[in-house]
Amino acid sequence: MESQAQCSVCSSRSYSTIVAAEKMFGMGGHFQYRECRDCGHVELTEVPQDITRYYPANYYSFRQPSAIKTFLKTKRSAYSHGQRTLIGALMERKIGPDPTAEWFRHAGVRKTDRILDVGCGSGIFLRDLREAGYTSIMGIDPYIERDYQYGPIHIKKMSAYDLKQKFDFIMLNHSFEHMLEPVKMMQQLARLVDKGGTLLIRVPVIGEAWKTYRENWVGLDAPRHFFIPSVSSFSIMAEQAGLRIHDVVFDSTDFQFWASEQYKRNIPLESSQSYDRNPGGSIFNADQIQDYKKRADQLNREQKGDQASFYLKIN
Numbered sequence: 001m002e003s004q005a006q007c008s009v010c011s012s013r014s015y016s017t018i019v020a021a022e023k024m025f026g027m028g029g030h031f032q033y034r035e036c037r038d039c040g041h042v043e044l045t046e047v048p049q050d051i052t053r054y055y056p057a058n059y060y061s062f063r064q065p066s067a068i069k070t071f072l073k074t075k076r077s078a079y080s081h082g083q084r085t086l087i088g089a090l091m092e093r094k095i096g097p098d099p100t101a102e103w104f105r106h107a108g109v110r111k112t113d114r115i116l117d118v119g120c121g122s123g124i125f126l127r128d129l130r131e132a133g134y135t136s137i138m139g140i141d142p143y144i145e146r147d148y149q150y151g152p153i154h155i156k157k158m159s160a161y162d163l164k165q166k167f168d169f170i171m172l173n174h175s176f177e178h179m180l181e182p183v184k185m186m187q188q189l190a191r192l193v194d195k196g197g198t199l200l201i202r203v204p205v206i207g208e209a210w211k212t213y214r215e216n217w218v219g220l221d222a223p224r225h226f227f228i229p230s231v232s233s234f235s236i237m238a239e240q241a242g243l244r245i246h247d248v249v250f251d252s253t254d255f256q257f258w259a260s261e262q263y264k265r266n267i268p269l270e271s272s273q274s275y276d277r278n279p280g281g282s283i284f285n286a287d288q289i290q291d292y293k294k295r296a297d298q299l300n301r302e303q304k305g306d307q308a309s310f311y312l313k314i315n
């Protein structure tokens with residue numbers, strides 16, 4: 001299709017369109033996305049006026065886990081971040097290491113660094129870090145009800161545009177794709193990263209799963225995801241914001257397969273038949289899930305996974 005509309009990243013007028021429905025909760029609807037034929041960027045043509053409707057109270061980032069779960073996960077996180085306790089070791093063995101530990105290691109984050117999480121929701125990820133020894137952690141999200149404090153962790157109801165102070169490490173953990181004007185946001189984040197600091201943006205990316213599943217790809221997440229970058233469109237945006245990509249780690253998981261297979265069969269993520277809710281009652285057996293895990297690792301090695309972590313530095 002050739003028309004007046006253009007790719008918001010590379011300005012190309014050559015694109016194809018696809019219509020997708022809301023599938024996490026099974027709310028349906030028709031949301032049109034444009035896929036740029038030049039840079040591969042996929043973006044929502046028109047943001048629905050009632051977008052908040054698609055963030056119901058049970059949306060995952062607003063959930064508050066139980067006290068005991070929080071206690072155990074806090075021990076697990078402290079262990080993953082180097083504070084060795086028996087209970088932490090047992091929890092890490094049971095549920096795996098805290099993923100933040102890997103990101104922090106990769107970015108060389110120190111315990112005294114000024115850390116900012118942009119779009120932290122109710123701050124579940126951050127709250128787990130309260131015993132891990134970090135002295136300065138702040139999370140911000142304009143859509144939470146109010147401010148919270150958990151020991152050294154401050155969670156504030158605000159946007160990145162409200163901040164002026166510098167940080168050593170800023171992360172966006174699957175929040176970037178929910179934001180309008182991504183380049184403008186990147187420019188603001190570049191202002192907030194101190195010299196020598198790192199900006200980590202974790203996002204879904206256009207990979208093999210998009211090609212396979214199209215409107216049923218779980219990473220599209222219509223209409224909450226306003227755009228999904230390709231590696232090329234992400235690189236162009238970073239450059240426009242004066243940022244340099246220091247490293248890219250593909251970290252897609254089995255989720256891209258089982259959740260998209262469910263969407264193909266109209267099984268919402270938030271349903272009793274969903275694999276993460278009820279593995280025994282799902283449409284998958286253990287072998288299939290193992291196979292999906294292997295395929296995800298393979299795609300990550302080939303840089304075709306559907307999620308990536310971009311480690312950025314200021315120029």
Ligand SMILES: [Zn+2]
Nearest residue numbers: 007010036039
């Ligand atoms: Zn483009």
